[in-house]
Amino acid sequence: MKVHHQLLRIFCLLLLSTTTVNAHADQESEMEARAALERFLAAWNSADNSAVQKTVNYPHITHSPMGLIVANEPEQFITDFDALKQQSWVRSTFDKITPRQSSDQKVNFEVEYSRLNTAGEVISRGYVFYVVTNNEGHWGMQYRAPGQLTLESGEAALENARQAAIALVDEFFVAFNAADNAALLRVNHVPQIMLSAGQFILAADVSSPIVTMSFERMRERENWHSSELGDFEIVNVSENQVIVELSFERFNPSFEHYLTGPAVWVLSKREENWGVEFRSLMSPTRHLQ
Numbered sequence: 001m002k003v004h005h006q007l008l009r010i011f012c013l014l015l016l017s018t019t020t021v022n023a024h025a026d027q028e029s030e031m032e033a034r035a036a037l038e039r040f041l042a043a044w045n046s047a048d049n050s051a052v053q054k055t056v057n058y059p060h061i062t063h064s065p066m067g068l069i070v071a072n073e074p075e076q077f078i079t080d081f082d083a084l085k086q087q088s089w090v091r092s093t094f095d096k097i098t099p100r101q102s103s104d105q106k107v108n109f110e111v112e113y114s115r116l117n118t119a120g121e122v123i124s125r126g127y128v129f130y131v132v133t134n135n136e137g138h139w140g141m142q143y144r145a146p147g148q149l150t151l152e153s154g155e156a157a158l159e160n161a162r163q164a165a166i167a168l169v170d171e172f173f174v175a176f177n178a179a180d181n182a183a184l185l186r187v188n189h190v191p192q193i194m195l196s197a198g199q200f201i202l203a204a205d206v207s208s209p210i211v212t213m214s215f216e217r218m219r220e221r222e223n224w225h226s227s228e229l230g231d232f233e234i235v236n237v238s239e240n241q242v243i244v245e246l247s248f249e250r251f252n253p254s255f256e257h258y259l260t261g262p263a264v265w266v267l268s269k270r271e272e273n274w275g276v277e278f279r280s281l282m283s284p285t286r287h288l289q
Contacts, residue, residue: 026102033107033132034097036139045091047081056142057135059200061193063145063266063278065240068193070202088117095125100235101245101262103283105134105198108245108264110235112149125149129236129243131195131264131280143195143280145266147236147243157239164274165234165242165267172276173248177226179215189268189275196281210279225253230260240269258288 036055043051053074060077062069071077093114100108109130114122131143148158168187175183188211192203203211218224230247237243243266250259262282267274 026104029104029134030099030102030107032134032139033102033109034099036132037094037097037109037111037130037141040141041092041094044079047085049078049081052079053077055140057133057138057140058142060141061143061195061278063143063241063268065146067270068191068277070193084115087115088123089115090118091116101264101282103262106195106280106282107132108280110147127236129264129266133195133198135198143278145241145243145278147241148238158237161237161239161242161269162234164269165237165244168267168274168276169229169232169244169246169265173227173229176213179213181212184213185211187275189270189273189277192277192279194279194281196279197283222250222258223252224250225255226251231262235264242267252288256288258286260285260287 040052040055043055046052056077058072058074058077060071062071093116094111095114096110096112098110100110102108109132111128111130113126113128115124115126117123127147127149129145129147130141132139133142135142172184172187175181175187185206188203190203190206190208190211192208192211194201194203194210201208201210206212215224228249228251230249232246233244235243235245243264245262245264247260247262249257250261252258261284264280265276266278268277270277
């Protein structure tokens with residue numbers, strides 16, 4: 001009995017030590033990522049595109065209301081500061097920065113911002129969701145999606161978007177577990193982009209492996225049997241876009257839980273159809289050795 005108590009105590013100490021190390025690593029990542037956002041804001045307020053270009057990582061994705069805009073090279077990441085100045089803009093401020101999912105290579109942020117004129121008066125406020133990544137030691141913003149700060153749309157429209165997002169995620173997991181690629185294509189938009197393990201993956205057509213899965217390969221490579229939705233939180237809702245943070249849980253044929261994968265999905269409404277348009281995966285946690 002004493003041996004069992006000693007083993008349990010050692011296991012708990014190891015678990016606590018691992019948790020402390022991971023929490024410390026995530027804290028450091030959040031500090032680095034937040035500093036990267038501050039550098040981006042300072043460069044933005046200089047209205048100097050060359051300065052702004054140095055603060056982000058590439059390929060860079062802007063998730064506009066019209067779709068995904070990719071800047072593969074710095075010179076493609078351009079902002080029309082003259083147009084902003086014509087709207088009386090002089091500078092912007094980050095009023096509230098909220099860290100979301102984080103790892104040693106990536107941190108998600110919600111940011112509420114204001115645009116100010118020469119008198120320091122607020123001319124507009126807004127919301128943006130950022131994914132900040134560590135690309136070979138350079139922390140920089142790599143993805144941004146404007147969202148909704150206030151009730152710009154009616155509550156009924158926002159509730160419809162929430163319910164559509166919940167139903168779509170459920171449908172995704174049903175299709176995934178059925179290994180039904182035809183059904184998966186009904187809940188995925190193409191083009192679609194995924195950021196995973198430091199890789200930028202563009203699904204330009206339906207043949208891409210991120211929208212047409214090789215389930216046999218998954219079974220052979222990791223002994224996959226099924227997946228379940230774990231954590232699920234709607235982060236931001238607008239009439240035609242929903243940002244969610246979730247985790248997917250994977251199980252082997254013995255129903256052993258072997259992997260947890262945190263992720264952010266951005267669901268968009270295109271031509272009256274909802275679908276996944278962007279995914280960013282955090283480093284997974286493996287539960288079996």
